[in-house]
Amino acid sequence: MIAYLLGLALGATPAASTAPPAQPAGTWVVEDVTVIPADTDEVLAHRTVVIRDGKIERILPQASKTKVKGAAVVDGRGKYLVPGFVDAHVHLSTEGAIRDSKDAAISGLDLGQEHRYDRQIMLNLLKAGVTGVANLGGSAGSDEDLLRLRGEIDAGRMDGPKLYVGKRINGPRAAVAVSPTQPVPASKPESPTTAADGILAVQRARERGYDFIKPYQFLNRETYRAIVEESARQGFITTGHLPELGCASCADRAFAFGHPMTNIAHSEELARFARIEHDLSPKDIEALAQAVSASGMSVTPTLVTLRTIVDMYVHRQVPAVPGGWDASVDAVTRLDWAPPGNRYLSQAFRDQEGADAFSAGYDFARVLTRELWKRKVPLTVGTDAALPGLAFGVSVQQEMVELREIGLKPVEVLRAASINAHRLFDPKAGSGAVRAGERANLVLLDADPLADIQNVGKIAGVFAQGRWLPMAEIERKLAEGEGFERGLQQQLRERKQAAH
Template identity: 70%
Template sequence: MKALWLAAALCVAGSVPVGAAEPAAAKPDRGVWVIRDVTVIPADTDEVLAHRTVVIREGRIAGIQALGALLHPAGARYIDGRGKFLIPGLVDAHVHIATEGALRDSKNPLLAGLDTGADHVYDRHVLLSFLKAGVTGAANLGGGAHSDEDLLWLRDEIAAGRILGPRLYVAKRINGPRAEVASPRPAEVPASKPGAPTTAADGIAAVRAARERGYDFIKPYQFLNRETYQAVVEETRRQGMVSSGHLPELGCGVCADRAFAFAHPLDNIAHSEELGRYGRESDLAPRDIDALAERVARGKIGVTPTLITLKQILHMYVQREVPPVPGDWLALVDPVTRLDWAPANNPYLSAKFRNQDGADTFSAGYDFSRLLTRELWKRGVPLTVGTDAPLPGLAFGVSVHQEMIELREVGLSPLEVLRAATVNAHRLFDRQGGSGAVRVGERADLVLLDADPLADLRNVARIDGVFVQGRWLPAARIEAMLKESDREMRELSQRLQARQAAAERSKPAP
C-alpha cells in the first residue's frame, strides 16, 4: 500500500508514449511532458487553440506551440493529444473535506477513537476522489480544531509532493455565539469566549491568529454581531487575506442590517442562499432579485452560488431520501460520510427539519437563488463553483460537475461555466499563484478530456488524465490507487457496523 502511494506522489506514469507499458520505477521529479496535437482551452479568454503541442516542465507550462514546431525536449515523455482537449484543473470553491481530524472533532459517539487505518489512508482516499473528477483545487470553508490542523498539514504535504491531492486553500471560520447574537438587546452581548468573539478587539485578534497559524483565508460567519463582523472583515483585508463566508444575521438588536452588510463587503459570498435571506422580508419577490444583484455588483463582491446544495436539500425535503449519486461515484463515498448520510444522522431527513418555520418556502428559495444567480452573471459578478460537499448526496469531486450543470442551466455558456470552475476560483483564493489558465508560465494543474466540453459541458466527466503540479496521472492510475484503498475502507465500514451493533445492544429494553 505505502509503496504505491509513494510511487504515485513521485510522478508515476511512463517515460514512453501513453498507451505503452509503464516502467516499474518512478522518477522522483516532475520531469518533462509533451502533449502532442491537443486542443487547448485556456479559459481566461474566449480562445480555443487547436492542434497545439504543450510542453510541461518541472510543474509548469513551459510552451504552447503550433503543431509544426519541432519540440523534442531532452528526457521528455509524450502524450498523444489527438482528439483531446486540455483545460485548467477544476476547483471546488466551497467544500468541507472529511479528514481523520474531523472524526476526532465529531460529536457522534460512534466515531470517538475510531481507527481509520495506517498512513493516512482515509485522508488519501478522500483526496483522490477529487482528482478522479479533475478537481485539482479545493477551498475548505471551515471545520473544527482537529480537522483544520489536519487540513493545514495535508495542504503542505500535497504542496511538497508527498501526498497526492488537490491544492488546498484552508479557511478559518470565525463565528459568534448564536444565542447571544439573537438577543433583542445589544446590552446583553457577553464577553468573548474562545472561538466566538463578540468584540471588535477579539475579532481582530482572531484574524491575526489565523494569519499567524497559516490559514489561507477567513470565513466570517453569520452569528458575529455587528461590531465584530465589521472588525473581522476589515482586519482580513488589512492582513491581505481573502474573506469568503456568510452575510451577517438580520433582525436582532446586535445584528447588522442590509445597508451595513454591503457597506462592509466580503470578497466573496459563500452561497446565493445567503442573499436569499436578505430578500425574505418581502417573500422572495422577484423585485428583490434586481436590487440584491445590483448591490453585489456595485460592491464588487464575488459569489459561490452552491445551487446544487439547495437542489439536494429540496430533494430531501420533498422525497424524504438522499438524492442519488451520479454513475459509480457512490462506491467511492467513504464509510464515515455514508454514516452521516443515513436517516438516523441526516438532519435534512429529520422531523425537526421538516417542521421548521419556513420549510414550505424551500422550493421558492431554490428558484429565487437560480434567478438571482442569473442576474449576478448578467451583471458580470465573478461566480465560482462550489458544492458544500459532503452534504448528503454530494460526493467529493463529482459534485463539482453537478454544480457546473446547474450554472449552465441558468444561462451561462459552457465556457463561462468552465471559467467559473477554474480561473475565477484562482483569482479569488490564489491571487499570487497565477491565473489558473492554460498559459505559458502557469502551474500545470490541468485536465485532459476525451471530448469537447464547449460542445457539451457534461464532457468534463470524460477524463483521460490529470496533471497535478506537473505530475501526470492517467485516469486508470487514479482508479487503481482508489482500488488500493478498498480493503481499508471495507475494514473501516466493518468497524463502524460493529460499533453500531454494540450501541444497539446497549440500549435499555423498551
C-alpha cells in the same frame, strides 16, 4: 443557512505523516491536443504543450514537432486540455476529525498509519478533475489536519488538489437572536462578540498559516465589520455568510453591502436576505444583484447544494449520487448522510419556520444568480460537499451543469470552475488559464466541453501540482484503498451490532 459541518468534536494534533518521499514534478509533452485556455473564448487546435517543473513551459503549433529531452509523451489526439477545476466551497472530512470524535459510532476506529482515509478523498477529487479545493472552515482539530495535508500535497508526498484552508470565525447565536432566551456568553477570540476579539481571531489565523477567513452569520454588526477590515489588513480574502438581520446589534442590508466581504459563499445567502425583508419578492432580485455588483463582491452560488436540500425536504431521502460515483462515498460519510446524523431528514428540520419556502428559495437563487452573471459579477463553482447527496469531486461537475442551465456559456462555466477561483483564492500564483508560465493544474478531457458541458465528466487524466496522473493510475491508487474501505465498513457494522 446551508453550511454543512460534520459536527465532530476535535482537538488533538494528528500524528506525523508516514507518507513516502516527495515525487518530482517532471517533464511532459502533450501532443496534438486542443487547448481551451478559458481566459478568453479561444480554442487552440493541434497544439503541443510542454510541462516542466510544475508549470506550462510552452504551447506550440503541432507542426513544430518539438522534442524535449527526458520528457514523457501524453497523446492528446482527439482530446481537450482545460484548466483544472476548483471547488470553492467544501467541508472536507479528515482522518483527524474521526480520531478526535466523541461520537461513539466512529470514535476509536482503527484507521491504520498511512492516512488511507485522507488519501482516498484526495484521489476522488482528482478523479473528478478537481485540482483545487477551498475548505470553508471546521473546528481546530480538523483544520490542523487540513493544514498538514496541504503541506503534504504541496511537497509532493501525497497526490491531491491544491488545498486552501479557511478559518471560520463566528459569534454565539444568542448574541444575534431576535428574542434571546439565554445570556450572551462572554466574548473570546474563539467566539467573538467584540471588535477586539474579532481582530485577534484574524491575527491568530495569520500566525497559524490559514489561507483565508470565513466570516459567519452570527457575528454582530461591529464584530463582523472588524473581522472583514482586519482580514483585508492581514492580506486575507474573506468568503462566507452575510450577517444576521433583525436584532439591535445586527447589520442591515446597507451595512452588509457597505462593508463587503471578498466573496459571498452562497446565492442562498442573498435569498435569505430577501426572504427576511421582502418575502422573496421577484422585485428584490434586481436590487440585490445591483447591490452585489456595486459592492465588488463575487459569489459562489452553490445552486446544487440548495437543490439537494430541497430534494431531501420534498422526497424525504438523500438523492442518488451520479452513476459510477456512489462507491466513492466512504462508510463514515455515508453514516453522516443517514438518520439521525442527517438533520435534513429530521422532523425538526421540516418543522422550522420557512421550511415550506425552500423550493421557492431555490428558484429565487437561480434567477438571482443569472442576474448576477448578466451584471458580470464573478461566479465560482462550489458545492458544500459532503452535504448529504453531494460526493466529493463529482458534485463539482453537477454544479457546472447547474450554471450552464441558468444561461452561462460552456466557456464561462469553465472560467467559473477555474480562473475565477484562482483569482479569488490564489491571485499571486497566476491566472489558472492554460497559458505558458502558468501552474500546471490541468484536466485532459476525452470530449469537447464546449459542445456539451457534461463532457467535463469524461476525464482522461489530470496534471496536479505539475504531476501527470492518467485516469488508469488514479483508479489503480483508489483500488489500493479498497481493502481499507472494506475494513472500515466492517468495523462500523460490528459497532452497530454491538449497540443493539
